[in-house]
Amino acid sequence: MPIGTISSNVSLAGISIQSLITREAEGQISQAVDLPAGKAGTLTTRTSDTVGEATLGTGHGIATGNVVDVYWDGGVRYGVTVGTVSGNIVPLTDTGDGDNLPAQGTDLVISKQVTINTDFDGDDAVMFAVHSTKRSHVDFQDSGGLSLEAVDLPTNEVWWWAEGTGESNPLSGNAVDRVKASNGSIEAATLKIGVLYESVL
16 A cells, blocks of 8 residues: 655754654555746735735736736735736736735735646545645635635645644545645746545545
């Protein structure tokens, strides 16, 4: 049967700690997806906590109706539907979730969401891990588009869970149907998702 491991090496306050978590289950899923670079810009108009306009560079490629994630230093607003684009002006409508928009004049990175087809029942998961080479955002959704868990991933840090660690499974509930992901950097990124699960009940 497939085996998953999560290892940790800690150097802190003059001591070293090593840890190895190993789990075994019948099924496994793996995804490695390229996330296109985001587009740099500025929040040039802030109408409210959730509405504003961003000014991006020429050739930004963001179109009317696109669903995007909006990043800035210290925050992210995800699942935002773009209003009617006019040249380099990209309207951010009263949609999405996450943090309130930052102060007018704040530098932004705006990225179109990528949909990853990843079907598994979180209740059956024994271990999972998510990693990106750049700051990224991942939103695990059910078949109706309901967000089950949304995570802001720092560059090269791993978000993970394993059964039996004393932490509740963040993906319990409805089955995962898809992952909406985006890149918070102006450089391309690679996102990896690994899941170990019980396929026999």
